[in-house]
Amino acid sequence: MRRKAGAVPACILESTHTMHITIRRLLLAATFAAAVPLGAAIAQTPAPAQPAAVAPAPATPQLTIRDVYDRVEAAGYREQREIDFDHGRYEVKAVNAQGQRVKLHVNAATGAIEGVRVRR
Numbered sequence: 198m199r200r201k202a203g204a205v206p207a208c209i210l211e212s213t214h215t216m217h218i219t220i221r222r223l224l225l226a227a228t229f230a231a232a233v234p235l236g237a238a239i240a241q242t243p244a245p246a247q248p249a250a251v252a253p254a255p256a257t258p259q260l261t262i263r264d265v266y267d268r269v270e271a272a273g274y275r276e277q278r279e280i281d282f283d284h285g286r287y288e289v290k291a292v293n294a295q296g297q298r299v300k301l302h303v304n305a306a307t308g309a310i311e312g313v314r315v316r317r
Contacts (some may be wrong), residue, residue, distance in 0.1 A: 259305045265289065268308040269301060286311065 265287045274291040281288045287303040302312035
């Protein structure tokens with residue numbers, strides 16, 4: 198039997214194929230063997246030190262509804278109908294010195310009137 202020029206005998210092809218499979222298996226085994234100790238080392242590495250726990254800032258003392266009522270009254274507003282706590286401040290519906298209905302925004306910690314809106 199004559200071979201064509203450049204043709205590779207079947208026995209060589211088979212051994213080459215077997216060699217490639219063996220090399221792949223060895224590379225896979227080497228990769229796995231290298232990854233296992235690395236994973237163990239990572240698992241045993243202590244977590245980086247966390248910065249010292251920052252204590253939450255002490256909550257500013259919030260005024261009671263009675264305190265807000267007294268401060269708004271002292272500021273010259275009367276007929277206070279509603280006092281609601283919303284978005285970190287008090288909202289008060291009252292009447293100003295000119296007799297207009299207003300909505301006040303009062304700081305919950307200090308009692309300062311931060312905003313006045315005339316209602317219609």
